[in-house]
Amino acid sequence: MLMLGLGILMFIEFYVDVPDSFLDVTKSLQNFVMIISAFAMALGGITLLGHHGKSVMDKKPGQWFYSLWLLVVMFGFILVGVSAGTSGTQYTWLFNQFFRPIDMTIYSLIGWLVVYAIYFTFRARNPETTFLIIIALFTLAGNAPIGSAIWPPIAGIKSWLGTVPNTAALRGFTMASMLGSIVISLRTLAGMERAALGG
Amino acid sequence: MGKMSILVAGRTSGLILLVVTSALLYYFMKRAGKGFVEEIRKLPPITAIDEAISRAVEMGTPTFMTYGMAGGFTSDTLVGLSALRYLAKETAEKGCELLVGVGGPRTLPVARENYRTGCIEGGAPELFKDENLHFFTSQQWAYASGVMGLMEREKPAACIFMGYFLVEGIHFGINCRRIGTMSIAGNPGLNMSAFMFITMDYVLFGEELYAAGAYFTGSPVTINTLATEDVIKWALVAIVILGSVLATAGNTMITNLLGL
Numbered sequence: 001m002l003m004l005g006l007g008i009l010m011f012i013e014f015y016v017d018v019p020d021s022f023l024d025v026t027k028s029l030q031n032f033v034m035i036i037s038a039f040a041m042a043l044g045g046i047t048l049l050g051h052h053g054k055s056v057m058d059k060k061p062g063q064w065f066y067s068l069w070l071l072v073v074m075f076g077f078i079l080v081g082v083s084a085g086t087s088g089t090q091y092t093w094l095f096n097q098f099f100r101p102i103d104m105t106i107y108s109l110i111g112w113l114v115v116y117a118i119y120f121t122f123r124a125r126n127p128e129t130t131f132l133i134i135i136a137l138f139t140l141a142g143n144a145p146i147g148s149a150i151w152p153p154i155a156g157i158k159s160w161l162g163t164v165p166n167t168a169a170l171r172g173f174t175m176a177s178m179l180g181s182i183v184i185s186l187r188t189l190a191g192m193e194r195a196a197l198g199g
Numbered sequence: 200m201g202k203m204s205i206l207v208a209g210r211t212s213g214l215i216l217l218v219v220t221s222a223l224l225y226y227f228m229k230r231a232g233k234g235f236v237e238e239i240r241k242l243p244p245i246t247a248i249d250e251a252i253s254r255a256v257e258m259g260t261p262t263f264m265t266y267g268m269a270g271g272f273t274s275d276t277l278v279g280l281s282a283l284r285y286l287a288k289e290t291a292e293k294g295c296e297l298l299v300g301v302g303g304p305r306t307l308p309v310a311r312e313n314y315r316t317g318c319i320e321g322g323a324p325e326l327f328k329d330e331n332l333h334f335f336t337s338q339q340w341a342y343a344s345g346v347m348g349l350m351e352r353e354k355p356a357a358c359i360f361m362g363y364f365l366v367e368g369i370h371f372g373i374n375c376r377r378i379g380t381m382s383i384a385g386n387p388g389l390n391m392s393a394f395m396f397i398t399m400d401y402v403l404f405g406e407e408l409y410a411a412g413a414y415f416t417g418s419p420v421t422i423n424t425l426a427t428e429d430v431i432k433w434a435l436v437a438i439v440i441l442g443s444v445l446a447t448a449g450n451t452m453i454t455n456l457l458g459l
Contacts, residue, residue, distance in 0.1 A: 041304045047334050114369065117372070117398050173389050179431055179432060181275075183428055188272075188274075192424075193281075
């Protein structure tokens with residue numbers, strides 16, 4: 001009932017031209033969500049501490065060193081962030097020198113992984129995959145400048161493929177997906193979604 | 200004009216859709232209460248889940264499941280949590296261990312409860328182990344690295360990804376192929392589904408994930424709510440066709456109505 005009531009409040013705020021006093025109430029509710037999220041983040045941190053602390057204490061073979069490193073980095077960031085602020089030069093330096101290179105390294109794997117995935121996926125096994133390969137070739141050739149240099153109409157074909165059939169399919173897909181999302185959200189508000197309640 | 204100022208401009212059609220959807224939802228839920236349960240076509244990825252868990256039991260390795268890194272309770276995360284409970288029940292019934300990867304900290308306690316409840320429902324509460332629940336944070340690449348690392352160390356026979364995934368889906372798919380595990384995925388996002396489609400063995404697209412979510416709950420009332428989506432979809436198709444024909448003929452009545 002609480003979920004339903006709060007949901008209806010938010011619906012009213014979105015669809016109805018409400019006075020400012022009503023907006024203050026909904027804004028407070030949104031602030032409550034942020035505060036509760038902060039507690040959840042702390043819970044996540046405590047879980048990490050418990051799990052990896054136990055791994056270090058038990059000297060779990062092959063794992064304890066990585067757990068120790070995780071805890072060192074975690075507390076290092078916390079100490080620097082709390083003492084010097086998260087927008088300070090020290091924290092920014094730590095973030096840019098430690099976190100960002102690792103982040104970008106994993107992200108950059110995508111380039112290789114996509115090529116690898118295309119290599120073993122694009123096989124003309126049946127009419128559908130053959131059609132997919134032809135469309136992919138048109139799109140690749142249309143995007144590369146050399147495609148237009150070899151055969152000028154290819155850019156127009158690629159553009160038509162992207163704006164007409166692709167957009168139509170995308171919109172249909174998105175509409176269906178959003179409807180599913182709406183129904184699940186309404187079910188959650190009505191208290192029928194047990195997953196959200198954990199049992 | 201004076202009456203319409205109660206509602207925010209440009210949102211009336213959305214409100215009408217919401218009210219109609221709610222009414223239909225209520226109608227189909229009532230029908231379920233009277234015993235009229237709609238039939239769901241069992242999708243191949245859902246059938247494959249049984250096969251995947253059986254494979255894990257035969258190989259003596261765990262099953263791995265993760266529902267994405269969303270920080271909050273989005274609709275796809277809710278489906279993922281339903282899938283977690285269903286998988287916990289199925290793996291407990293077959294005596295297989297389930298490893299769970301968690302992204303969002305807010306969902307961690309709920310995931311724990313769903314996992315525990317699923318094991319109890321499966322008749323093997325002893326299979327619930329807190330250390331099988333791995334929290335990786337909702338930071339994208341930390342989460343992706345954590346999941347891939349866990350897959351490398353534990354070598355699960357079956358990996359199931361149901362929920363909110365972005366481009367890290369391709370990392371998971373390639374890793375699954377590399378370690379020779381059976382992979383089943385469900386992702387409602389169109390752009391990112393493509394990565395999973397080309398690398399995973401079975402994939403649920405878009406609304407199929409939400410249908411699977413209803414199937415996982417096993418509740419007739421929840422299953423019946425899928426009929427709401429179908430009715431609204433057909434209505435929207437009719438409106439789009441009618442609107443296109445009228446707009447081509449120079450009549451923008453439908454376009455104007457939808458813009459209210």
